[in-house]
Amino acid sequence: VTMHALLRSLTAGEARKITSGYEPAGAWEAWKALCRHYEPVMAVQKHQALDHYLALSKRAAKSPEETRKALVVLEERRRQAVNHVGSTAVEAIQMHILESVLDSETKRVCYDHAGLNY
DSSP, X not given: OOHHHHHXXXXXXXXXXXXXXXXXXXXXXHHHHHHHHHHHHHHHXXXXXXXXXHHGGGSOOSXXXXXXXXXXXXXXXXXXXXXXXXXHHHHHHHHHHHHHHSOHHHHHHHHHHXXXXX
């Protein structure tokens, strides 16, 4: 399988139009064109995913019920952030976000369970 055939088989829509403009011998140029076209969009998506994930740390839940709902949202946004920026960056900030989201009663229970003072 050639690089050009692979690009054509893995692309659709706008990306297919970009790769179609290149001859088979210009497969690497087609790849570069795809990168130039999509990298700015991907950078914005990365920043948005992290911003949405970090936004959860700005407001603590007021009750255990709110905490449960916030944790569902937190997990979905964590998955999105991992998909866009990788797990290393997300792992570095997830404890900070989690501590910020938890209501005081849930924090106390977590600290007690871990044998820490709250």
